Amino acid sequence: MEKEELLQRVFGYSGFRPGQEELIDGVLAGRDVFGIMPTGGGKSMCYQLPALMLPGITLVISPLISLMRDQVMALKAVGVSAAYINSTLSGPQVQAAYRNLQAGKYKIVYIASERLDYPGFAGLAAKLPISFIAVDEAHCISQWGQDFRPSYLRIVNFIEGLPRRPVVGAFTATATRQVREDVERILRLRDPIRAVTGFDRPNLYFDVIRTGEKDPELLRLLAARGGKSGIIYCSTRKKVETVCANLRDRGYGATQYHAGLSDEERSQNQEDFLYDRSPIMVATNAFGMGIDKSNVSFVIHYNMPKSMEAYYQEAGRAGRDGAPADCILLFHSGDVQTSRFLINSTSENEELYPAQRELVRQQDLKRLDTMIGYCKTGVCLRGYILEYFGQKHPDICGNCGNCNGTFKTVDITKEAQMILSCVRRIHDKLGYWVGMSLIVNVLRGSRNKRITELTLDQLTTYGLLRSRSQSKIRAMVDHLEGEGYLETEVEHQTIRLTARSSQVLYHGQTVAMKVPMEPEEAVKVQQKLSFDETELFGVLKELRGKLAKKAGIPAYVVFSNATLTDMAKKQPLTMSEFRKVSGVGEIKAAWYGTAFLKRIQRFLDERE
Numbered sequence: 001m002e003k004e005e006l007l008q009r010v011f012g013y014s015g016f017r018p019g020q021e022e023l024i025d026g027v028l029a030g031r032d033v034f035g036i037m038p039t040g041g042g043k044s045m046c047y048q049l050p051a052l053m054l055p056g057i058t059l060v061i062s063p064l065i066s067l068m069r070d071q072v073m074a075l076k077a078v079g080v081s082a083a084y085i086n087s088t089l090s091g092p093q094v095q096a097a098y099r100n101l102q103a104g105k106y107k108i109v110y111i112a113s114e115r116l117d118y119p120g121f122a123g124l125a126a127k128l129p130i131s132f133i134a135v136d137e138a139h140c141i142s143q144w145g146q147d148f149r150p151s152y153l154r155i156v157n158f159i160e161g162l163p164r165r166p167v168v169g170a171f172t173a174t175a176t177r178q179v180r181e182d183v184e185r186i187l188r189l190r191d192p193i194r195a196v197t198g199f200d201r202p203n204l205y206f207d208v209i210r211t212g213e214k215d216p217e218l219l220r221l222l223a224a225r226g227g228k229s230g231i232i233y234c235s236t237r238k239k240v241e242t243v244c245a246n247l248r249d250r251g252y253g254a255t256q257y258h259a260g261l262s263d264e265e266r267s268q269n270q271e272d273f274l275y276d277r278s279p280i281m282v283a284t285n286a287f288g289m290g291i292d293k294s295n296v297s298f299v300i301h302y303n304m305p306k307s308m309e310a311y312y313q314e315a316g317r318a319g320r321d322g323a324p325a326d327c328i329l330l331f332h333s334g335d336v337q338t339s340r341f342l343i344n345s346t347s348e349n350e351e352l353y354p355a356q357r358e359l360v361r362q363q364d365l366k367r368l369d370t371m372i373g374y375c376k377t378g379v380c381l382r383g384y385i386l387e388y389f390g391q392k393h394p395d396i397c398g399n400c401g402n403c404n405g406t407f408k409t410v411d412i413t414k415e416a417q418m419i420l421s422c423v424r425r426i427h428d429k430l431g432y433w434v435g436m437s438l439i440v441n442v443l444r445g446s447r448n449k450r451i452t453e454l455t456l457d458q459l460t461t462y463g464l465l466r467s468r469s470q471s472k473i474r475a476m477v478d479h480l481e482g483e484g485y486l487e488t489e490v491e492h493q494t495i496r497l498t499a500r501s502s503q504v505l506y507h508g509q510t511v512a513m514k515v516p517m518e519p520e521e522a523v524k525v526q527q528k529l530s531f532d533e534t535e536l537f538g539v540l541k542e543l544r545g546k547l548a549k550k551a552g553i554p555a556y557v558v559f560s561n562a563t564l565t566d567m568a569k570k571q572p573l574t575m576s577e578f579r580k581v582s583g584v585g586e587i588k589a590a591w592y593g594t595a596f597l598k599r600i601q602r603f604l605d606e607r608e
């Protein structure tokens with residue numbers, strides 16, 4: 001069967017996404033491949049489809065237990081024999097999987113990288129007809145990557161220990177140039193076919209909301225997204241629990257996920273989220289790695305992540321079906337200290353030598369600085385992300401908070417002089433630089449005990465901006481830092497003047513700043529449906545829920561939101577028309593086609 005026919009019959013897609021066909025053809029021709037595609041860009045198709053066309057077995061090596069489970073469930077839903085082997089299986093279950101492998105019952109097997117070190121598995125693998133090994137999340141092999149895993153370094157030893165070297169493919173969503181070079185070198189890819197499709201996700205809307213009052217802001221954002229499924233990321237377990245409890249008290253169907261919960265509770269909560277019993281998941285970054293839930297309509301970061309790679313990977317869990325989705329980050333300067341503490345206190349990578357751990361820590365701190373810049377920048381947010389990953393981009397994307405906001409440019413030269421002068425005078429008074437909070441409190445004329453004890457209330461700059469809110473002063477300080485008039489000392493997070501500040505203080509340099517004219521609303525709609533089409537979408541969504549419940553599977557496994565949207569627009573009335581809906585393959589058409597066609601016909605009859 002040709003690959004185009006397989007794509008349509010099994011997966012329900014009429015065409016390949018950028019980069020997919022090139023990589024698939026390379027694998028089928030016996031070439032190593034290296035695919036860099038954004039989260040939701042279709043990486044899995046690049047190893048799933050050739051696995052069905054190649055003889056023998058395809059091994060997919062992944063660090064993501066959630067991805068293994070989700071993708072195996074999705075593959076089985078379209079009639080593909082697949083399995084996973086990881087730490088969630090009991091000893092008898094692992095042995096049963098080994099027997100099935102030997103019996104040739106699987107075409108695709110997902111496996112954790114640590115499993116390759118097990119002598120029992122290595123011995124078994126040597127007897128298997130392995131045609132293709134796909135290394136997912138390949139950035140984990142590089143010490144320069146944001147999620148370095150020492151076990152990934154040993155993948156190449158496993159491959160070279162096989163009686164016959166299979167085709168090897170590496171796939172990742174987030175990789176700088178240095179990481180890409182590491183992947184090719186360490187995995188020893190042989191003249192690989194490379195496909196870098198770009199990191200842009202046009203359906204995602206990005207926004208950063210600077211606020212000291214995160215809970216009211218979060219509730220406002222959720223109220224605008226009633227009934228939609230989403231993830232809220234928090235930096236600590238304690239914050240996960242307080243945010244989740246707060247949402248439940250206000251009637252939201254929220255559940256939680258962090259490493260402090262029992263395995264059973266984590267599994268149950270994840271299942272509740274996947275099956276839409278709890279549409280909102282509040283979690284640390286322990287949740288979501290590899291989650292393939294397609295109908296996530298928003299990802300809100302309650303706290304700033306530690307790196308741009310981590311942020312883009314987590315935000316990328318929204319809109320995986322191509323439907324519009326929102327990625328919103330709530331930022332407060334306190335997030336910087338929390339992230340820095342987490343980096344400095346981490347106990348990960350104990351397998352590394354002290355010098356290696358220190359190298360990783362320093363790289364993490366550099367990535368944190370990039371993330372802080374994202375939270376403070378006034379330029380296009382999408383452009384900032386793409387710039388970091390080395391991709392060209394327009395200056396204005398038209399789909400982020402900085403580009404789409406209703407802004408006006410105001411002259412803040414006078415306020416800038418007050419702020420810069422205050423920073424200087426505090427330093428002259430104390431003999432050292434101080435942090436953001438103290439500067440803001442002096443400018444606002446606070447009677448804070450520390451200010452009076454240090455006699456900072458006697459400075460001429462004391463209270464000069466008492467009419468401005470803390471958030472507005474902080475925004476101006478951030479802007480001055482972004483313009484190069486201030487800088488933050490990394491180790492202690494103190495703010496100091498740069499040489500350039502003298503241009504504003506003494507030489508007449510003016511300072512302009514973009515400010516929002518009104519509060520931002522980040523709700524975007526990508527596909528516009530007519531009134532009737534919107535109503536039909538709701539009817540089809542209800543039917544999907546009933547069918548999913550009856551089958552005991554998540555609703556998105558039946559059909560994604562994007563498929564229902566296309567169905568509502570095309571309104572098929574025959575099986576032939578139904579198969580032309582994006583995301584409808586032969587298996588799903590056979591299983592669900594009759595029910596959906598009858599419901600569409602009834603909907604149209606009721607409107608005649």
